Amino acid sequence: MLGGNPLGDRFGFRYWNNPGSFAPLYYEGNLGRFLGFLQCLIQASFTIAGPDYVSMAAGEAENPRVVMPKAYNAVFYRLTTFFILGALCVGINVPYNDPELTAAFANGEPGAAASPYVVAMNRLRISVLPDIVNALVLASAFSAGNSYVYCASRSLFGMALEGKAPKIFTRTNRQGVPIYCVLAVLAISLLAFLQVSAGSATVLSWFVSLITASQLINFAVMCFTFLAWYKACNVQGLDRSKLPYRAFWQPYAAWYGFVGCTIMAFVGGYTVFLPGQWSASSFVFSYFMIGLCPVLFIGWKLIKKSKWRKPHELDLRGEVEEIDEYTRNFVQAPYRNFADKWFNKAFGA
Structure with missing residues (x-):
């Protein structure tokens, strides 16, 4: 977006002036632009979940007093950086009235067709990047689904232990996995097929x-x-x-x-x-x-x-004395290999 693209075009903030940085919705003028911003804020509310899920892993994490603070900070700064920089890049490269973007939404095209990132890459004439985005969207969807199944099943398990859900959900398999909770969550996830x-x-x-x-x-x-x-x-x-x-x-x-x-x-x-x-x-x-x-x-x-x-x-x-004892006696297991060490260091473990 600064000129290092096949077009050699330095975009700047031209689209913030024409057609504008805010798309009007329902009404023209300042009210329409505010409603457009509000609609984006409502859609963003759907993705608000995520950082709070990190805390749910504390009960099953090794040495949580050391690992969890790093995880909290890492998730907060990464998501904040990605969201802000991502929105900035999209606003620089793609106007809100781009024909490809508006057509994708109007026609309900599946996959990443309506992604402003893909639209930006098409505008820059970079052919391989949209395919990479599709692969990343698949990986992201799998990662999100994995997190949601884990957190939803553990939440249901905790509710069952407290007597707030049927007792059958307290049962676990030999590995300690609340199998009935996982099956119930997976059954609910079948609603995703409504999108077809x-x-x-x-x-x-x-x-x-x-x-x-x-x-x-x-x-x-x-x-x-x-x-x-x-x-x-x-x-x-x-x-x-x-x-x-x-x-x-x-x-x-x-x-x-x-x-x-x-x-x-x-x-x-x-x-x-x-x-x-x-x-x-x-x-x-x-x-x-x-x-x-x-x-x-x-x-x-x-x-x-x-x-x-x-x-x-x-x-x-609470159980702070038990946790203090666990922390004092905890011994970090050696890394299996260089890849394992790099992976744990990269993700704050």
């Missing part, structure tokens, strides 16, 4: 709306939980600086996440309230989880008669 037909793709979009709202609510609850824990630390005099990992910009980052995710959960289906855009199905699937979560939470409180604990009542020590 145009009519069923609409149903899939409804599930995407459900998942997006669920993820935003999940992040809002995590931020709220952190704020409650943060207050308990202050009340009980626990020094966070002595912990193996301490999040920065707290509690302001948690408040930002809580308020932002809560707002986005309610804004996700805003299009149904625009003139001529009303759709009962879109409204239901955009806001169903917002109505369901309070019902589940309050229902559990009423049925189980669980109490809302005050900051000074929280147990902040």
Whole structure:
């Protein structure tokens, strides 16, 4: 994009001026550009899940007090860098009214045809890179699916252990894998085949709306939980600086996440309230989880008669003595070979 391409063209920021850096949506002018930005933000909310999944591996990781802080930092900085630089590169190379890009979306073309990265490479006349992107998309999809199956099955397993899911999901095989949880998650993933037909793709979009709202609510609850824990630390005099990992910009980052995710959960289906855009199905699937979560939470409180604990009542020590003992006695296993050492160093292990 700086001129080192077959066209010898230095793109600069020409497309930020013509047609513009923001695509208007539904309306012209500043309101249309804001709605276009808001729509992108809603779509990005679907991909918000990922960094939080790292913490779910802590229970099965070796020497988690050393490994997990490195993993947290690595995931945060990598995703932030890739997303920001990726969006910048796309905005420089591809205008929002590019014919190939708009046609791919209008015709519902499969695969990476609608990817602005592929469109950018075609515009630069670089023939081999779109094929590489397709291969990377396949690898990324496999990686994401692998992570989701792992995290969903372990979440279901944990709920079953706490009595919040059927007892059958507590069973494991000889290797300790919650086999019934994995099978249940794999069965749900078959819904992905809804994408193969145009009519069923609409149903899939409804599930995407459900998942997006669920993820935003999940992040809002995590931020709220952190704020409650943060207050308990202050009340009980626990020094966070002595912990193996301490999040920065707290509690302001948690408040930002809580308020932002809560707002986005309610804004996700805003299009149904625009003139001529009303759709009962879109409204239901955009806001169903917002109505369901309070019902589940309050229902559990009423049925189980669980109490809302005050900051000074929280147990902040937990199994810390057992973890301290494990950390003191941990011996790092030697690397099997150079490749194993390089792989572990590259990914923060």
